[in-house]
Amino acid sequence: MVFPIWPWFEALSELALVVLGIYTNLHHMIRYTSNGEVRQEFSIVFTAPPVSGELRPSSESSEQQWLSPAAILGMQMHPSMRQRIQHYLDKRPEPFPG
Numbered sequence: 674m675v676f677p678i679w680p681w682f683e684a685l686s687e688l689a690l691v692v693l694g695i696y697t698n699l700h701h702m703i704r705y706t707s708n709g710e711v712r713q714e715f716s717i718v719f720t721a722p723p724v725s726g727e728l729r730p731s732s733e734s735s736e737q738q739w740l741s742p743a744a745i746l747g748m749q750m751h752p753s754m755r756q757r758i759q760h761y762l763d764k765r766p767e768p769f770p771g
Contacts, residue, residue, distance in 0.1 A: 693718040694769025
């Protein structure tokens with residue numbers, strides 16, 4: 674599916690949006706001390722290959738760039754972020770369910 678890019682992201686004009694997965698950690702809960710409410714955090718991760726437009730600075734960013742997989746995997750990051758990137762690089766046929 675191709676969607677016009679959100680107005681606040683001005684670097685490109687269209688992206689092809691695809692769900693990569695829904696990620697959560699069953700052992701990570703957030704309890705609000707104000708009312709005792711407990712929530713479980715989750716992330717919906719999309720891939721968004723560009724369809725049209727060019728990278729360019731905007732009011733929200735001074736620089737954009739395309740990085741190779743090797744450059745990205747060489748960066749320091751939390752293991753949960755690395756897992757999401759690896760799932761993309763593995764070209765999984767189905768979204769990750771958890």
